[in-house]
Amino acid sequence: MSPSSQIPDPRLSINQATIKHADLATALRVTADAGVRSIGLWREPVHAVGLDVAARMLSDSGLRFSTHCRGGFFTLPAGADRETALDDNRRAIEETATLAAAGAEGSTAVLVLVAGGLPAGSRDLIGARERVRDAIGVLAPEAEAAGVTLAIEPLHPMYASDRAVISTLGHALDIAADFAPEVVGAAVDTFHIWWDPQVLEQIARAGRENRIATYQVCDWKTPLAADVLLSRHYTGDGVIDFGSLTRAVVATGYDRDIEVEIFNAEIWADTPESVVRRTAETFAAAVSPHLA
Amino acid sequence: MSPSSQIPDPRLSINQATIKHADLATALRVTADAGVRSIGLWREPVHAVGLDVAARMLSDSGLRFSTHCRGGFFTLPAGADRETALDDNRRAIEETATLAAAGAEGSTAVLVLVAGGLPAGSRDLIGARERVRDAIGVLAPEAEAAGVTLAIEPLHPMYASDRAVISTLGHALDIAADFAPEVVGAAVDTFHIWWDPQVLEQIARAGRENRIATYQVCDWKTPLAADVLLSRHYTGDGVIDFGSLTRAVVATGYDRDIEVEIFNAEIWADTPESVVRRTAETFAAAVSPHLA
Numbered sequence: 001m002s003p004s005s006q007i008p009d010p011r012l013s014i015n016q017a018t019i020k021h022a023d024l025a026t027a028l029r030v031t032a033d034a035g036v037r038s039i040g041l042w043r044e045p046v047h048a049v050g051l052d053v054a055a056r057m058l059s060d061s062g063l064r065f066s067t068h069c070r071g072g073f074f075t076l077p078a079g080a081d082r083e084t085a086l087d088d089n090r091r092a093i094e095e096t097a098t099l100a101a102a103g104a105e106g107s108t109a110v111l112v113l114v115a116g117g118l119p120a121g122s123r124d125l126i127g128a129r130e131r132v133r134d135a136i137g138v139l140a141p142e143a144e145a146a147g148v149t150l151a152i153e154p155l156h157p158m159y160a161s162d163r164a165v166i167s168t169l170g171h172a173l174d175i176a177a178d179f180a181p182e183v184v185g186a187a188v189d190t191f192h193i194w195w196d197p198q199v200l201e202q203i204a205r206a207g208r209e210n211r212i213a214t215y216q217v218c219d220w221k222t223p224l225a226a227d228v229l230l231s232r233h234y235t236g237d238g239v240i241d242f243g244s245l246t247r248a249v250v251a252t253g254y255d256r257d258i259e260v261e262i263f264n265a266e267i268w269a270d271t272p273e274s275v276v277r278r279t280a281e282t283f284a285a286a287v288s289p290h291l292a
Numbered sequence: 293m294s295p296s297s298q299i300p301d302p303r304l305s306i307n308q309a310t311i312k313h314a315d316l317a318t319a320l321r322v323t324a325d326a327g328v329r330s331i332g333l334w335r336e337p338v339h340a341v342g343l344d345v346a347a348r349m350l351s352d353s354g355l356r357f358s359t360h361c362r363g364g365f366f367t368l369p370a371g372a373d374r375e376t377a378l379d380d381n382r383r384a385i386e387e388t389a390t391l392a393a394a395g396a397e398g399s400t401a402v403l404v405l406v407a408g409g410l411p412a413g414s415r416d417l418i419g420a421r422e423r424v425r426d427a428i429g430v431l432a433p434e435a436e437a438a439g440v441t442l443a444i445e446p447l448h449p450m451y452a453s454d455r456a457v458i459s460t461l462g463h464a465l466d467i468a469a470d471f472a473p474e475v476v477g478a479a480v481d482t483f484h485i486w487w488d489p490q491v492l493e494q495i496a497r498a499g500r501e502n503r504i505a506t507y508q509v510c511d512w513k514t515p516l517a518a519d520v521l522l523s524r525h526y527t528g529d530g531v532i533d534f535g536s537l538t539r540a541v542v543a544t545g546y547d548r549d550i551e552v553e554i555f556n557a558e559i560w561a562d563t564p565e566s567v568v569r570r571t572a573e574t575f576a577a578a579v580s581p582h583l584a
Contacts, residue, residue: 123533124533125487125531129489156450157448157449157450158448158449158450158520160486161512161514161530161531162514162515167487168488168489170489171489174489194417195449195452195453195459196459196460197459197460197466220453224450226518227515228450228516228520238453239410239415239417239453240415241415244418
């Protein structure tokens with residue numbers, strides 16, 4: 001936040017993963033108490049209290065709901081495990097709709113999808129990508145019926161083998177192109193795409209095609225953590241130019257919440273109150289100036 | 293190598309980094325003794341004996357010379373450090389020409405360029421990339437005069453901030469396009485580009501534009517090593533589909549040596565004899581079948 005104000009940016013949303021060890025009640029309370037207006041939830045802490053209770057708690061918090069994290073894991077070959085994964089995504093779609101309805105005005109029914117990595121023993125990257133497309137084809141009508149947008153999240157290429165075979169924003173948009181934009185969009189996460197020589201033109205394209213389902217920010221810094229999943233940092237602590245990326249997103253007309261999602265063992269060891277405060281301060285310094 | 297033959301593939305080249313702890317004499321001897329026909333050298337072990345001696349040793353070995361590693365580090369802003377880096381690249385060009393002339397028939401005068409990362413404290417990725425282009429513009433006439441091809445090596449995006457701001461083959465080709473193909477090409481290294489949704493079309497483009505200066509292979513496996521620089525593996529030990537990538541390279545008409553370049557602490561701890569043997573065996577199994 002700026003020196004002249006302790007009020008967090010009204011568009012900031014705390015993705016619950018940033019305060020991973022907080023249960024749902026704590027996450028909602030800490031976020032609201034800090035003056036933050038929006039939150040993105042994860043499925044596990046929602047399941048821990050049950051969907052109906054979670055929805056009531058969210059409603060009582062007065063917070064907007066920005067995204068539900070996460071569905072996906074679509075790369076398994078045909079069989080029982082794949083059907084189980086698809087069924088789980090159907091539940092995630094319902095959860096997303098319920099939570100978005102329970103959140104304050106301006107909530108968005110967005111389910112973030114992580115594609116999944118190569119199945120064990122497979123080297124068929126092209127086939128895995130086709131199965132992602134197929135799974136989205138199965139789920140899209142159900143998302144549409146529920147009023148939910150599926151947000152394909154391209155993950156950094158260092159996760160291509162074990163987490164997500166969708167590695168660039170352009171690739172996510174290519175897949176989304178088969179579907180209506182209110183049903184299938186893309187997650188624009190600075191950590192995953194900042195390096196891409198095509199990033200600015202693909203953000204512009206995502207805007208033209210009405211596909212920016214969520215904008216998420218956090219920073220990149222080296223050396224990477226030994227577990228590369230945990231290398232995400234507060235905005236401004238690393239090398240990402242949030243100015244150019246944020247202005248590109250704003251230029252598309254994107255006017256919704258902006259999530260900070262950080263996986264970082266050191267940050268997780270801090271208190272949730274401190275993490276939310278620091279998230280708001282660093283967002284105000286690194287991102288807010290580019291939202292005008 | 294195939295069960296019916298202990299002769300390594302005639303196109304296999306051992307990149308000296310694969311046997312990092314071997315000095316030049318050992319590297320040449322072990323490579324030739326294994327029946328491998330080609331080697332890619334690194335500057336430091338060449339400097340350790342001096343260029344003239346290194347050239348004579350290479351000539352005596354009977355091996356072809358496939359690449360010199362490496363030049364680059366072009367992202368520094370104008371100033372003395374940048375000039376020092378450019379001068380060092382001028383020496384590397386001369387070394388490349390000398391060593392290629394000393395190697396057996398079929399040697400290639402290719403200098404591999406690693407672009408360099410963001411300068412300390414900088415977030416200007418676009419500016420850093422422009423400085424890479426500028427540096428190549430300065431060096432290209434000198435490379436041309438020396439008969440050396442500069443091979444821009446796109447590095448995996450996980451190295452974009454600290455090693456190389458050139459992250460995709462398409463990006464490398466865009467930069468190379470300003471220059472004659474015999475002067476500026478690209479290094480096609482499976483480890484760095486296997487994940488790219490555009491990889492096959494960019495390899496085809498590289499072929500059409502006569503830009504494949506070297507084809508290098510090694511494998512990708514997760515979890516990544518704690519030091520992500522050291523995550524390279526023997527071909528076949530990971531998830532890369534060497535079939536589709538190698539066939540795409542062969543389809544362009546590329547008919548020169550193929551280097552195996554592995555950075556891996558466990559492999560470096562093995563004897564060079566064992567590493568060269570294992571490299572030849574795994575290459576024969578994973579790559580050779582696709583060279584027909």
